[in-house]
Amino acid sequence: MLTNKSDENHIDKSRRGFLKLSGRSAFALAAVGTVVSVVGYTGFRWQQRSNAESALNFSVLRPQDIMLFGALLPVVLGPNPTFRKHLTETSNDTGSSVVENTLLQLDSMLAHSSPAMQKQIRDLVDLLTFSATQGFVSGYWGNWQNASLADIETFLQRWRNSKTQLFRFGYQGICQLCQMAWYGRPESWADIGYPGIPAYLRGSHAGS
Amino acid sequence: MPVPDIFREGMQRGWLVVDGSQPLPQLPPPDVIIIGSGAGGATAAEILSEAGLRVYILEEGSLKTSTDFHNDELKAYAEMYQEGALRTSADGGVAILQGRTVGGTTTVNWTSSFRTPSSTLAQWRSEWGVDYATDAEMAPWFARMEQRLNVSRWQMAPNANNDVIRKGCEALDWSWDIIPRNVKGCWNLGYCGTGCPVNAKQSMLVTSLPAALEKGAVLIHSLRAVKLDHHKGEVLGVQCQGMNSTLTSANGPKVTLRAPRFILAGGAINNPGLLLRSKAPDPHKQLGKRTFLHPVCMTLATFDTPIDGFYGAPQSVYSDHFNEVPADSQRMGFKLEVPPMQPSIVAALMGGFGEQHYNRIQDLSKSNLMLALMRDGFFPDDPGGSVSIRSNGDAVLDYPLTDRLWNTVAEAYVRMAEIQFAAGAKEVTPLHVNGLATHSIDTFKAQTQKQIGTQGFAGRLRYEPISVRLSSAHVMGGCAMGADARMSVVDTHGRHHQLQNLSIMDGSLFPTSVGANPQLSIYALAARLATAFVNK
Numbered sequence: 252m253l254t255n256k257s258d259e260n261h262i263d264k265s266r267r268g269f270l271k272l273s274g275r276s277a278f279a280l281a282a283v284g285t286v287v288s289v290v291g292y293t294g295f296r297w298q299q300r301s302n303a304e305s306a307l308n309f310s311v312l313r314p315q316d317i318m319l320f321g322a323l324l325p326v327v328l329g330p331n332p333t334f335r336k337h338l339t340e341t342s343n344d345t346g347s348s349v350v351e352n353t354l355l356q357l358d359s360m361l362a363h364s365s366p367a368m369q370k371q372i373r374d375l376v377d378l379l380t381f382s383a384t385q386g387f388v389s390g391y392w393g394n395w396q397n398a399s400l401a402d403i404e405t406f407l408q409r410w411r412n413s414k415t416q417l418f419r420f421g422y423q424g425i426c427q428l429c430q431m432a433w434y435g436r437p438e439s440w441a442d443i444g445y446p447g448i449p450a451y452l453r454g455s456h457a458g459s
Numbered sequence: 460m461p462v463p464d465i466f467r468e469g470m471q472r473g474w475l476v477v478d479g480s481q482p483l484p485q486l487p488p489p490d491v492i493i494i495g496s497g498a499g500g501a502t503a504a505e506i507l508s509e510a511g512l513r514v515y516i517l518e519e520g521s522l523k524t525s526t527d528f529h530n531d532e533l534k535a536y537a538e539m540y541q542e543g544a545l546r547t548s549a550d551g552g553v554a555i556l557q558g559r560t561v562g563g564t565t566t567v568n569w570t571s572s573f574r575t576p577s578s579t580l581a582q583w584r585s586e587w588g589v590d591y592a593t594d595a596e597m598a599p600w601f602a603r604m605e606q607r608l609n610v611s612r613w614q615m616a617p618n619a620n621n622d623v624i625r626k627g628c629e630a631l632d633w634s635w636d637i638i639p640r641n642v643k644g645c646w647n648l649g650y651c652g653t654g655c656p657v658n659a660k661q662s663m664l665v666t667s668l669p670a671a672l673e674k675g676a677v678l679i680h681s682l683r684a685v686k687l688d689h690h691k692g693e694v695l696g697v698q699c700q701g702m703n704s705t706l707t708s709a710n711g712p713k714v715t716l717r718a719p720r721f722i723l724a725g726g727a728i729n730n731p732g733l734l735l736r737s738k739a740p741d742p743h744k745q746l747g748k749r750t751f752l753h754p755v756c757m758t759l760a761t762f763d764t765p766i767d768g769f770y771g772a773p774q775s776v777y778s779d780h781f782n783e784v785p786a787d788s789q790r791m792g793f794k795l796e797v798p799p800m801q802p803s804i805v806a807a808l809m810g811g812f813g814e815q816h817y818n819r820i821q822d823l824s825k826s827n828l829m830l831a832l833m834r835d836g837f838f839p840d841d842p843g844g845s846v847s848i849r850s851n852g853d854a855v856l857d858y859p860l861t862d863r864l865w866n867t868v869a870e871a872y873v874r875m876a877e878i879q880f881a882a883g884a885k886e887v888t889p890l891h892v893n894g895l896a897t898h899s900i901d902t903f904k905a906q907t908q909k910q911i912g913t914q915g916f917a918g919r920l921r922y923e924p925i926s927v928r929l930s931s932a933h934v935m936g937g938c939a940m941g942a943d944a945r946m947s948v949v950d951t952h953g954r955h956h957q958l959q960n961l962s963i964m965d966g967s968l969f970p971t972s973v974g975a976n977p978q979l980s981i982y983a984l985a986a987r988l989a990t991a992f993v994n995k
């Protein structure tokens with residue numbers, strides 16, 4: 252079982268979130284795919300603690316979400332030239348405006364989704380950033396901001412090929428949100444041969 | 460824009476269109492309250508208003524009209540789709556697209572207009588006791604709505620994305636045909652999914668809703684019907700609440716609206732959600748059951764020549780070559796079509812990340828996506844999904860993925876690849892998380908071959924939730940109509956079995972999926988039921 256009564260009194264208030272798992276069942280979660288289908292990942296019981304608030308200028312994403320998505324985004328988008336160019340021009344990774352703009356787009360998508368979807372994404376991020384679970388579920392133990400390209404690729408592949416449906420869902424969610432957000436933005440279109448909406452429509456809508 | 464915004468003009472002429480996120484003004488009392496302004500609700504509203512009844516149309520989505528339609532994908536998905544187009548089935552196995560705006564899903568749909576297949580009507584008649592479900596009985600209703608919405612076979616040349624179906628099917632000697640569309644003066648732009656900027660699409664937003672409003676109907680948008688108050692088999696009122704600015708929850712002003720009669724037309728998933736929240740009588744536990752999706756699987760093909768599938772009527776060619784199956788089949792029937800190829804949605808569909816994803820999306824303008832709409836709900840081992848409500852009252856669909864579905868995916872993958880290769884594709888990729896590009900049908904088959912009962916890798920794909928990319932734009936059922944109250948929610952006239960002044964008129968009525976894009980089936984059925992409702 253994922254929930255464990257005896258843990259309920261040991262909530263570490265300094266943590267961003269607390270997954271009610273004993274170390275053993277956390278390991279079981281990573282190792283045994285069926286656990287998740289039995290319990291259903293929406294059944295995870297979380298104790299949201301500090302940092303449940305969204306970050307400045309964002310309506311849904313919290314600082315830890317921005318940190319994680321900011322680290323994953325360049326790997327998910329890969330060698331996309333425009334994205335790369337902006338990224339290297341402004342160098343210091345998550346501080347870069349292209350990352351920030353794409354995350355703002357992603358934030359707006361989530362802001363218009365549903366409380367359930369917002370919670371699922373937050374739960375996933377907590378799972379990937381809370382120190383008791385991060386390593387077991389992701390295979391990466393370090394600080395995401397310092398993760399290498401290879402570290403993140405290994406993590407994404409692990410989730411993509413996982414027998415655990417929750418992880419495949421996480422993989423798909425992360426990739427699709429990043430891809431939708433970036434390729435919904437006009438600056439991404441030149442690289443992929445999409446001329447954008449026909450000019451006569453663009454002009455006629457100007458200022459409307 | 461040289462095209463007038465007929466909706467805004469009507470409002471200037473005095474239509475009663477009210478923003479429900481604000482306190483409501485004084486309004487004339489209604490004879491009938493219709494919940495939902497989409498295919499079913501708007502069709503019913505026009506017929507009832509025409510007959511002199513004062514209707515209220517309640518819509519939880521906001522009001523967006525042609526001047527708001529800038530072909531901006533992300534804005535449209537966020538503002539005009541349920542859950543900002545991020546809705547999925549409970550375990551994430553199927554991505555679900557539904558509209559959430561004035562005009563419902565018809566404001567963002569792709570205009571394909573098919574009559575209900577004869578074999579589907581036959582099933583509704585024999586298994587569900589819908590005595591009028593015959594071609595002859597329904598033909599006048601289809602004809603009436605085809606005329607009303609200007610449905611005709613698409614006259615212009617299909618775009619290259621659709622033409623892949625024609626070319627491939629011709630080469631293989633498989634059947635294909637041109638799709639009838641509900642458009643008038645279509646500019647062949649291709650942005651139906653983000654709202655037609657030139658009011659060519661004959662959606663509810665420019666047809667039945669304006670007609671109803673001309674006759675004095677009241678439209679209240681950005682207002683959610685939260686709960687029905689009922690007592691002793693009668694609905695007394697509907698508790699409503701204004702939506703927040705992102706349309707994620709109702710936290711605005713509350714109001715309870717009363718009327719002698721109610722029509723529910725909030726679409727599949729949301730209708731059962733409302734009835735479950737209302738604790739509507741459901742003695743046989745049928746509510747929300749038999750919800751169908753036409754789950755869609757896809758294959759991606761790349762060509763040497765331009766396809767530019769982001770432009771041009773999104774759907775103009777289809778094939779029903781595999782849509783009818785014998786009673787002992789191990790798979791479902793499937794209908795073959797293509798989706799429009801705008802970058803954001805295609806980027807999310809095509810799969811992979813990093814270099815693999817970039818290589819795929821780089822070829823967007825030379826790519827074709829083909830989709831198989833699987834005809835769920837026609838076999839005893841395929842009862843569809845069921846709706847429940849989350850702790851905050853939002854509806855959610857649990858849709859188990861059966862072996863019959865996986866059999867169908869495996870077959871459809873190969874058939875679509877055959878068409879794409881026959882049409883000249885240089886490579887074809889199944890949209891599966893581990894799908895790889897193949898250069899011949901033999902390697903494609905080796906990759907997608909389904910091993911019964913095993914989940915082995917070794918170059919083969921696992922048929923399991925999420926790994927197989929599934930989506931749905933056709934949610935149906937959950938309030939099944941039928942003659943037998945033990946296996947349905949409403950009778951064959953759409954009247955609720957237990958709540959006598961409540962009728963349902965929309966896609967949630969279907970006791971199986973349709974087996975074709977559903978809008979015309981909904982229009983025709985709603986027209987028939989609404990006409991009977993008036994004459995009663």
Ligand SMILES: Cc1cc2nc3c(=O)[nH]c(=O)nc-3n(C[C@H](O)[C@H](O)[C@H](O)COP(=O)(O)OP(=O)(O)OC[C@H]3O[C@@H](n4cnc5c(N)ncnc54)[C@H](O)[C@@H]3O)c2cc1C
Nearest residue numbers: 495497499519563564569570571684725726966976977978
């Ligand atoms: C992208 C896309 C493309 C499509 N293309 C085609 C196509 O080419 N051809 C075709 O035949 N079909 C197509 N469809 C499907 C078709 O449009 C729908 O099946 C059809 O519109 C459903 O009609 P409906 O009346 O059941 O519900 P809808 O048209 O979805 O209308 C229901 C409305 O009720 C509102 N509502 C729900 N609950 C409440 C509540 N509690 N209070 C207030 N309001 C509420 C919703 O916001 C919605 O606006 C497409 C669908 C999508 C998503």
Ligand code: SF4
Nearest residue numbers: 645646648649651655
């Ligand atoms: S293809 Fe036709 S109907 Fe669709 S958005 Fe363009 S003009 Fe409108």
